[in-house]
């Protein structure tokens with residue numbers, strides 16, 4: 001008898017369920033739910049994120065969709081807009097072709113279930129040779145338009161977007177959600193030496209609140225006069241404590257965090273084991289020696305390599321790796337479900 005490993009059986013089971021759900025979504029409205037479009041699915045995700053933010057997340061798989069007024073509506077599973085993969089919202093094996101399934105699969109872990117009330121998600125868009133910008137600091141754009149939209153979506157799903165001082169110095173970004181529906185997050189800038197000039201957009205415009213994180217030993221900047229809130233955390237030889245930053249943000253109700261870059265900042269958060277998820281989008285381009293993405297202390301034994309569980313998504317010409325660290329913290333094994 002040919003043995004079937006439990007893992008293979010599970011994968012097949014999910015594939016069958018995904019195909020069945022897709023068939024259901026394509027049926028006529030009289031027989032089932034009508035097929036939602038992409039903006040409706042995005043609106044559903046925003047509503048789910050709002051529930052998570054207010055401390056009342058959708059915790060267990062169920063049939064959900066939006067009613068005509070855009071309110072969350074509980075319906076029988078077969079009429080809902082979510083894939084009918086009971087208990088498996090976070091399973092990484094289901095990969096339907098349907099673009100809507102991809103949208104749900106990518107963002108649901110941030111919107112439903114036990115981990116959605118607080119998360120720390122990092123993101124970097126990098127070249128094949130591991131750079132996030134050219135040596136000059138130019139980084140617009142390493143990745144394609146799909147990934148830029150993805151970053152705006154991540155901002156919309158988060159309470160706060162966190163970036164390092166060099167990103168503000170080089171890019172002068174707005175850090176808003178102007179490419180997608182959804183509220184702009186609070187902007188958190190890590191500037192230990194208060195070296196940033198006060199004419200940067202995040203300090204001048206009123207598109208979102210801005211918090212400036214600096215050292216307890218630092219001086220008082222002129223930004224405070226402009227309504228920018230100053231947060232002071234302890235530092236050790238210039239390195240601000242990441243756990244202390246997270247505590248200060250949580251005290252202000254900011255617990256769904258998107259760390260958008262650059263490489264130095266994301267690497268500090270990764271070293272501090274602060275991430276629940278990390279998105280690395282790899283673009284098929286070579287930048288040569290530039291500004292590196294992740295940079296960690298060396299290892300000498302391959303057994304010490306960091307191997308978080310991962311899902312892969314196509315993003316235009318780029319490939320998005322969605323790493324989850326939750327399994328490792330819970331003592332689970334890491335798996336690449338897509339290979």
Ligand SMILES: NC(=O)c1ccc[n+]([C@@H]2O[C@H](COP(=O)([O-])OP(=O)(O)OC[C@H]3O[C@@H](n4cnc5c(N)ncnc54)[C@H](OP(=O)(O)O)[C@@H]3O)[C@@H](O)[C@H]2O)c1
Nearest residue numbers: 124125132133137139164165166167240261262263264265
């Ligand atoms: N492709 C992408 O995904 C992406 C995303 C964002 C930015 N970028 C590009 O990347 C470049 C900037 O990235 P980068 O890696 O050079 O720098 P960065 O991460 O933007 O900023 C690093 C700086 O932020 C401060 N900082 C951050 N965390 C800190 C901590 N825990 N403790 C103390 N200080 C902390 C330090 O400021 P001090 O230097 O004052 O000590 C540090 O040098 C730019 O060229 C930008 O265009 C690319």
